[in-house]
Amino acid sequence: MNHRGGISLSQEQAEIVDSVIGPGSITVVSAGAGSGKTRTMVASVLHLVKEEKVNIDDFALITFTNKATDEMRERLESGVQDRIRDAEKAGDWEERSHWFEQKERIASTFIGTIHRFCAMLLQNFGYTELIPHETEIVMARHHFLTALKETLDEALDDPMTSILFISNHIHWAPHVMAEHVEKWYEYIRGRGRSIKVVVRETLNQKEGDEEQDYRNAVAHLLNKLDDKYQELKRELGGVDSNDLLHKCAALMTQYKDQISPLVASRFRYLFVDEFQDTDELQMNIIQTLSPKLKHVLVVGDRKQAIYGFRGADHSVLQKIADQNYTKPLSLSASRRPTAILHRAQEALFDEMGLRYDFLKEKLNQAEDAHMPKDNLIPFQYEHISVFKDREQPIFERVIQKIRDFLGQSIHDRHRGMRPVTYRDICILFRSNYQLSSYLSQFPSDIPVINDTSGQFFRKPEIIACYHMLQAILKYPDDVSLDLALGTPFLPFIAPNSIYRSDGTNQMLRDWFEDEEDCKDWLKGIAELRKRMKVDLVPQLLTYMYEFTRVREYYGKQGNSQAVANLEKLVMWSRGLMDAEAQTLQQFFDRFQLALLSGMEMDEADTGEDEAKPDAVRLSTVHSAKGLEYPIVIIPDVGRRLLPNDQLPTFYDRAGWGLDLILPGEHGRSSKFKEWEDEYRRDFFEEEARILYVAITRAEHVVCMIGHGSNKVNPSGSENWSWKDEILTAAPSLVKLGMHIAKVD
Numbered sequence: 001m002n003h004r005g006g007i008s009l010s011q012e013q014a015e016i017v018d019s020v021i022g023p024g025s026i027t028v029v030s031a032g033a034g035s036g037k038t039r040t041m042v043a044s045v046l047h048l049v050k051e052e053k054v055n056i057d058d059f060a061l062i063t064f065t066n067k068a069t070d071e072m073r074e075r076l077e078s079g080v081q082d083r084i085r086d087a088e089k090a091g092d093w094e095e096r097s098h099w100f101e102q103k104e105r106i107a108s109t110f111i112g113t114i115h116r117f118c119a120m121l122l123q124n125f126g127y128t129e130l131i132p133h134e135t136e137i138v139m140a141r142h143h144f145l146t147a148l149k150e151t152l153d154e155a156l157d158d159p160m161t162s163i164l165f166i167s168n169h170i171h172w173a174p175h176v177m178a179e180h181v182e183k184w185y186e187y188i189r190g191r192g193r194s195i196k197v198v199v200r201e202t203l204n205q206k207e208g209d210e211e212q213d214y215r216n217a218v219a220h221l222l223n224k225l226d227d228k229y230q231e232l233k234r235e236l237g238g239v240d241s242n243d244l245l246h247k248c249a250a251l252m253t254q255y256k257d258q259i260s261p262l263v264a265s266r267f268r269y270l271f272v273d274e275f276q277d278t279d280e281l282q283m284n285i286i287q288t289l290s291p292k293l294k295h296v297l298v299v300g301d302r303k304q305a306i307y308g309f310r311g312a313d314h315s316v317l318q319k320i321a322d323q324n325y326t327k328p329l330s331l332s333a334s335r336r337p338t339a340i341l342h343r344a345q346e347a348l349f350d351e352m353g354l355r356y357d358f359l360k361e362k363l364n365q366a367e368d369a370h371m372p373k374d375n376l377i378p379f380q381y382e383h384i385s386v387f388k389d390r391e392q393p394i395f396e397r398v399i400q401k402i403r404d405f406l407g408q409s410i411h412d413r414h415r416g417m418r419p420v421t422y423r424d425i426c427i428l429f430r431s432n433y434q435l436s437s438y439l440s441q442f443p444s445d446i447p448v449i450n451d452t453s454g455q456f457f458r459k460p461e462i463i464a465c466y467h468m469l470q471a472i473l474k475y476p477d478d479v480s481l482d483l484a485l486g487t488p489f490l491p492f493i494a495p496n497s498i499y500r501s502d503g504t505n506q507m508l509r510d511w512f513e514d515e516e517d518c519k520d521w522l523k524g525i526a527e528l529r530k531r532m533k534v535d536l537v538p539q540l541l542t543y544m545y546e547f548t549r550v551r552e553y554y555g556k557q558g559n560s561q562a563v564a565n566l567e568k569l570v571m572w573s574r575g576l577m578d579a580e581a582q583t584l585q586q587f588f589d590r591f592q593l594a595l596l597s598g599m600e601m602d603e604a605d606t607g608e609d610e611a612k613p614d615a616v617r618l619s620t621v622h623s624a625k626g627l628e629y630p631i632v633i634i635p636d637v638g639r640r641l642l643p644n645d646q647l648p649t650f651y652d653r654a655g656w657g658l659d660l661i662l663p664g665e666h667g668r669s670s671k672f673k674e675w676e677d678e679y680r681r682d683f684f685e686e687e688a689r690i691l692y693v694a695i696t697r698a699e700h701v702v703c704m705i706g707h708g709s710n711k712v713n714p715s716g717s718e719n720w721s722w723k724d725e726i727l728t729a730a731p732s733l734v735k736l737g738m739h740i741a742k743v744d
């Protein structure tokens with residue numbers, strides 16, 4: 001074994017570190033899951049800090065999710081801590097003080113997502129640009145809805161667009177039309193395409209068919225919407241996360257010569273993890289910066305590119321290497337799974353490689369692969385023969401599997417034989433929706449954690465807080481009071497008799513005001529309404545937490561995450577106050593917009609990572625990227641991936657523009673089928689990559705549950721599911737001793 005920065009590495013990993021420290025300004029690493037890309041990146045940082053005596057905050061480290069940011073910070077902190085210990089052992093006080101300084105500097109090291117990196121660049125270097133924070137993103141949403149409403153109101157009488165409103169052709173209710181227009185607009189911008197370009201391409205289509213009028217009308221509509229939206233943002237402020245990257249890229253191009261050296265004076269090294277999910281715009285930002293920096297390291301795996309739907313281009317690793325006249329370096333061994341799990345995974349990927357070229361890249365078994373001495377079967381597929389109403393039986397089977405695992409022993413690579421605990425298990429879902437449905441029915445004796453990021457405004461304590469604020473602001477409105485009752489903020493249930501509908505029902509507020517148990521709460525509400533005139537929002541929220549004793553409620557439940565989230569809401573209100581939300585009502589309006597617009601914000605960091613609660617983790621595959629778990633359960637692998645009725649009815653193709661099917665089959669061009677075929681092919685490839693990511697999160701065991709017929713469907717057909725990928729490989733998996741079984 002070789003050591004770099006005090007971390008033990010394989011020969012090929014060490015060579016990558018040496019390449020980062022050697023001549024040349026960019027190193028591109030393209031290698032499979034669990035081959036040690038992140039470990040090598042961390043080792044490179046520590047090695048440079050040790051050998052070149054650079055400081056840890058000379059690095060900008062870009063990760064893909066906030067969770068991965070935490071993970072990277074933890075790995076660095078523990079690496080630095082180890083160096084301090086080594087120096088102490090060796091009695092090298094100079095070395096020790098160098099590492100001690102680094103420990104302090106970690107706090108000022110940039111570790112974060114590309115969005116945060118761009119925001120930071122704009123903040124520091126984009127003097128006149130607006131820097132979005134949550135308020136502005138919420139405002140942008142508000143402007144968008146205004147622009148959409150105005151556009152649709154005017155479109156009815158505009159000869160360019162009125163064809164879309166002839167009700168016997170297109171029988172969409174106004175709100176349905178609005179939903180579609182919004183989806184189309186987001187789709188185009190989300191893929192990094194400019195609305196103006198799309199409109200131009202569409203109007204240039206020379207099909208000469210009648211349907212062209214419909215496509216042109218949609219193009220005009222989107223054009224108008226775009227004009228209005230941009231204008232509102234310009235006039236009134238507000239930036240969305242798409243603008244952020246565009247602005248950053250524009251700034252970089254326009255002032256490249258001034259900005260790059262400035263950035264380079266702050267950062268000497270730029271390292272990017274999970275680069276395969278970077279889109280063209282983001283890649284250009286990094287490319288523009290790279291010549292001025294001492295070294296750029298990008299690592300990724302094209303087999304794990306799972307953001308195609310958002311415009312990421314899975315060939316970016318090759319592209320950035322080409323642009324810099326270099327070749328991607330590779331890592332050949334898989335280091336996450338146990339020896340036997342690795343063999344099973346490879347058997348499956350071999351079979352999948354017959355359908356998807358990119359899966360032909362193989363990973364060898366590591367020379368020191370872990371060979372556990374437990375009885376856990378590393379690869380399991382269980383098949384339930386239900387055809388309809390599959391959710392419940394699959395859910396029950398998953399719960400049964402958790403209970404079964406818990407009774408068994410696992411041979412841990414570092415700690416030896418030990419019992420399986422809840423925290424060893426992660427259930428991976430394809431969608432947030434599926435995850436929430438599991439979360440809501442989990443049996444109360446199995447502790448569980450939702451490991452998905454960006455869910456702050458969907459947390460029950462935050463929604464309950466919203467209802468409580470509404471009840472206070474609108475007091476004595478009965479409907480608002482009713483919504484807040486029964487939440488931990490107002491933990492009382494009114495008697496059923498209150499809800500009589502014969503006109504004789506007592507007002508809810510009368511009951512509330514008479515009820516002895518509610519006295520303190522009633523006093524609290526009255527006091528808070530008085531204080532609203534003088535106190536600031538953060539103080540009001542804190543006072544509300546006090547008189548409702550909501551923090552004690554969650555504390556008693558051991559739910560420190562909920563307590564931390566409530567504190568984060570106070571912080572958020574503080575941020576809003578700097579902008580405009582000075583009164584509780586204004587704050588409430590912002591809060592409401594954030595909830596309604598599905599705004600994403602991470603939950604509070606509880607700083608409890610050391611003492612991660614012993615609970616089963618639920619996560620989407622997308623949020624689990626870069627992470628690893630001893631046991632991974634993947635439910636519902638028999639779900640059809642792309643039934644025909646879920647094929648898109650709207651496309652935007654570079655060089656062509658829009659194509660779509662409106663009600664009555666209007667709008668479709670002669671090329672529509674071509675787009676569908678392309679879509680189908682890309683879709684199945686992306687699903688294969690998502691399955692690859694899911695399966696490679698496991699260290700010891702992957703367990704999948706499927707349903708339906710146990711015959712393999714024709715490849716790429718509308719019945720095709722992940723289950724078919726597994727059943728195709730079943731003979732090789734069984735030969736390896738894996739468990740492929742039917743359960744009823």
Ligand SMILES: Nc1ncnc2c1ncn2[C@@H]1O[C@H](COP(=O)(O)OP(=O)(O)OP(=O)(O)O)[C@@H](O)[C@H]1O
Binds near residue numbers: 013031037335627
């Ligand atoms: N040389 C090594 N010696 C011991 N363990 C290693 C070595 N290289 C990697 N590992 C371990 O293998 C696991 C996978 O490593 P890492 O997360 O760095 O891989 P990755 O390539 O970034 O994975 P992914 O593509 O899935 O994000 C980690 O637990 C890591 O500590």
